[in-house]
């Protein structure tokens with residue numbers, strides 16, 4: 001029911017001009033919701049990052065705040081959730097939460113994500129005056145959602161992070177049957193203003209990686225993020241194509257198990273074993289959680305076997321595992337080190353150390369990667385399909401460039417409230433002044 005006295009209002013606390021640290025506050029009919037409580041990417045691991053100034057978020061003092069929705073398990077979307085007061089309900093995907101929880105054994109600095117309720121694809125639920133509908137999207141984080149929030153006769157859609165070049169069909173499904181009647185679309189624009197070339201598909205990464213493995217005589221080591229489940233699938237399929245056994249580390253095996261999906265490759269799958277880096281063996285020993293190693297014992301392959309028969313294997317792990325394999329001479333000339341993460345990490349000091357270690361061992365470093373974020377072309381398809389009354393940039397460093405690519409772009413400022421105006425009212429006024437400029 002439309003309530004002119006209390007329309008839906010939105011303020012983006014962080015993200016109008018920045019990738020990372022996303023946080024959006026939505027208000028309607030005297031109630032409020034928060035979408036994401038991300039940690040800014042500019043904050044170092046030891047820096048204190050405070051919650052945005054949302055009444056009741058940190059101290060639970062304002063009952064009009066009905067909950068926090070977490071779109072997906074990337075730190076720049078949930079990283080401040082441990083500062084949210086325990087009386088404020090938190091909602092996130094079940095598998096996303098399980099993955100974050102499982103990862104904390106290996107990477108204990110990340111906050112816990114223990115939601116009070118779960119987001120389920122297509123299942124609308126009510127929070128006070130809000131009706132919330134999560135839509136599963138393809139992203140480099142597993143179990144990621146866009147959400148549609150309805151209240152006061154207005155309809156807001158928030159994309160979270162998404163892409164159209166992954167394996168899941170969720171993007172094509174959304175284009176074919178987009179949420180209807182969206183008055184305002186908060187759309188991520190990670191690549192807007194910075195895209196040099198269109199990202200390759202995840203399938204392309206699989207084919208290219210398989211070719212690299214086939215042309216490698218020795219061990220192939222793929223450095224990737226353990227929480228990038230799509231990449232695990234890609235590397236497994238590429239190893240199978242090349243006729244090799246994939247060895248994952250304990251972190252990757254644990255996260256795959258946490259997805260709860262029987263289709264995700266894990267120990268027990270054909271041609272898949274476990275190689276444990278020293279660091280993870282130490283973590284198990286120091287914690288006394290020996291059930292972790294016991295669970296994968298029958299699938300384990302040891303470094304001595306990699307040294308003896310490097311041509312049989314592909315190892316998937318983090319960059320510290322790559323250092324270890326180079327040091328222990330399992331990864332030597334004739335082998336290949338594949339970088340399957342954002343290339344920017346290779347430019348930082350630790351990336352420089354890895355490049356140098358590979359170079360001095362005579363091991364070529366090859367990059368096979370694609371982004372977790374939509375190309376500008378795919379964003380254009382999404383914007384055209386949803387056809388919102390107003391398109392507001394978020395998670396972008398190029399808000400001003402939105403108007404060059406998409407209709408009805410309306411950049412906003414961090415911290416400023418704006419009303420979600422009804423689509424038709426905007427449509428009639430937009431003929432006179434299309435694409436307002438970022439203030």
Ligand SMILES: [Zn+2]
Nearest residue numbers: 072074141161
């Ligand atoms: Zn993300």
